Amino acid sequence: MLAIAFPLGILAARRPRIEAALRPVLDVMQTVPPWVYLIPAVMIFSLGKVPAIIATIVYGIPPMLRLTTLAFRGVPTDLKELGEAIGARPRTILWKIEFPTATPTLLVGLNQCILLSLAMVVLAGLVGAGGLGAEVTRGLTRMPRSRRCGSPPG
Template identity: 85%
Template sequence: MSFDLYRFSPGAYLAPAVDWLNMNFHPIFAAIASFIDTVLSAIEGALLHPPPYVVIALAVVLTGFLVSFRVAITTAISLAFCFLAGFWAASMQTLALVSVAVVISVLIAFPLGILASRRKGFDAAIRPILDIMQTVPPWVYLIPAVIIFSLGRVPAIIATIVYGVPPMLRLTTLAFNQVPKDLLELGQAIGARPRSILLKIEIPSATPTLLVGLNQCILLSLAMVVLAGLVGAGGLGAEVTRGLTRMEMGLGLRAGLSIVAIAILLDRLSRSALQRRNLADVS
């Protein structure tokens, strides 16, 4: 007796749906791919056109003036390491890709997280979806992205966004649920508008948890960028893949440490920028 009739294959149902989307919405997907590729090319061009020492010096001056001296030192060390490791171009490509992916992920997850904290029904509805998104192996996201957008940077950034949204959304919801009720009642008692309560009370109170969500989003996006090197995304992910295929430990280690340097840089910049904004809003 054959048990083939009792087997369940999700791909048998999802593949036709992806093919249908690809055939009927190809102009929309092409426009999305063109927009993302244009933004990435512009950022990469701005980072790679000047000499590396000019970019490093400018980044250190800007972070020292706009953020803090400590972050400026971190910026100098991180970028100098990427340059001395011989991966300046790949590091700038990864920095551009991760920055765009994290910004889009936050723009999607932050308002949805606020909505989930205010509407329990919506929170209950999206929770199973987030569980699935965080449980499915990350490289699985690359398959439909490659089918729709072909090989290159665009499917990599789409898959990175899908992988980076769940942790930011979950922790945004948690952050706003943990805001003390007495502070909200105080804001309502003095007649503050909902927008003022959100900007002056809720976001500053939720900042520590929001920073954890942003950190997780950055780290998971960087992890996904490494896997995206398998689909021709370039950057440090391609260097890690090259080191793996050639069994060159030195190449893989240098590329991996460069990814760590980029992760530290993005984390310190985002953390300091958000904290300075909240201090400015409170004052």
């Protein structure tokens, strides 16, 4: 997910047209409920790990991409101009000036990406993906009937 979201976020921060093209797609991706990603993946790839992985990747990309764009847009232009003034190459400016300045926001994006991926993994357990989702599903099915859905014990 990071390998997709991070470069796209940097590119979107540098090119407004790319951000304008990505924005409606990201808006739709973030407003669609997470289980909706599983439906087409399961229809195409059947039950198992593959649809779960695809749905997790698709669901985890938008927050990291948006926060990467926000982080690199928030770097003060003075710092970038300083790098240019001392003759630093664009790649050096990116890694030595922009990246350290953007790190706090990038970490928030990473946090959100991990959080949403864990949420999708739990849902993916319902389609037979195994792992953490299977453990949660198994735990829910073993819970005594009296403790489910707030029904009174007894």
